[in-house]
Amino acid sequence: MAGATTARRGPSGRAGKGDKGAGAPGPPRPPKSPKGTGPRWSGRPRRVRLLVSLAAAALLAAGGTWALYGSSWLRVEKVTASGTEVLTPEQVLSAAAVPVGAPLVSVDTDEIADRVRARLSRIDSVDVVRAWPHGIGLKVTERKPVLLIKKGADFIEVDATGVRFDTVAKAPVGVPLLELAADRSPSARRFDEERLLREAVGIAGSLPDAVAKETLQVKVRSFDSVVLELTKGRTAVWGSGELGEAKGRALTALLKAAPKADHFDVSVPTAPAVSGS
Numbered sequence: 001m002a003g004a005t006t007a008r009r010g011p012s013g014r015a016g017k018g019d020k021g022a023g024a025p026g027p028p029r030p031p032k033s034p035k036g037t038g039p040r041w042s043g044r045p046r047r048v049r050l051l052v053s054l055a056a057a058a059l060l061a062a063g064g065t066w067a068l069y070g071s072s073w074l075r076v077e078k079v080t081a082s083g084t085e086v087l088t089p090e091q092v093l094s095a096a097a098v099p100v101g102a103p104l105v106s107v108d109t110d111e112i113a114d115r116v117r118a119r120l121s122r123i124d125s126v127d128v129v130r131a132w133p134h135g136i137g138l139k140v141t142e143r144k145p146v147l148l149i150k151k152g153a154d155f156i157e158v159d160a161t162g163v164r165f166d167t168v169a170k171a172p173v174g175v176p177l178l179e180l181a182a183d184r185s186p187s188a189r190r191f192d193e194e195r196l197l198r199e200a201v202g203i204a205g206s207l208p209d210a211v212a213k214e215t216l217q218v219k220v221r222s223f224d225s226v227v228l229e230l231t232k233g234r235t236a237v238w239g240s241g242e243l244g245e246a247k248g249r250a251l252t253a254l255l256k257a258a259p260k261a262d263h264f265d266v267s268v269p270t271a272p273a274v275s276g277s
Helices: 044-070 089-096 109-119 193-206 244-257
Strands: 078-082 123-131 135-142 147-151 154-158 164-168 177-180 215-222 225-230 235-239 263-265 273-275
Touching (some): 089 109, 089 135, 109 123, 193 244
Parallel strands (some): 177 215
Antiparallel strands (some): 154 164
16 A cells, blocks of 8 residues: 555564664563662671571680689588488598589599599499589499308408408408308319308398398308308208298298297208207
8 A cells, every 4th residue: 555664674573773662561560679789789788687696605605614614603512411321421522522612513422432432442333423513423332242151350351252352350240251161172172262251142142131130150061061150059941042031931821830949951842851859
């Protein structure tokens, strides 16, 4: 048609550069970010918060360390000992040598326990605890003698594990005396004195309370010939250390059933015997 204007198109069919307004408009450009709010500045508040948090944590850690080690608030001021029976608390405290005035957190509790056991052989175990804010507590357990060995005018105390832990001038009440009389025994070469001592300790340590309080002496003639010397001149043939629990029950029953008897035999606990009643 006359007067019509034909737009020039390139090979792709799109309007040429010179054809302004002839084609569809392009996508709009994103608005420019205000100054100071672009990607360069977006992470700064988070980094500031992180730095503040780290600084606060460092100050708290430094304050805690100072409170534990540098201040006078948490230092050892009082040391106590409990659980003693033969020993005194003062003996335990002296052996412990706890550093009064030292920071409570720096006290080596294992070292203190080792020191007490090394210096006091009567002590079997020690429990050392921190009693915040200013104390150290020592809970001790003493060894219990189950047998005595005569040594001159003194007595050596032996516990249930065979440890000879102390020598005393006076025999403790209720603890039997050991008598080794196995020199002429045929088994003397096979079982030496130390082995027989362990056998006697095992027997004495396993006696029921009713029998233990009646036992004055444990006489070992050989490994399988042990005799208990009881109160009132009575005796009890025990035999070897085997079946100790059953023998203890049998002798307990015999002592009740025949209180006037003077000889008991529980070497075969299933067939105990009584005589002299």
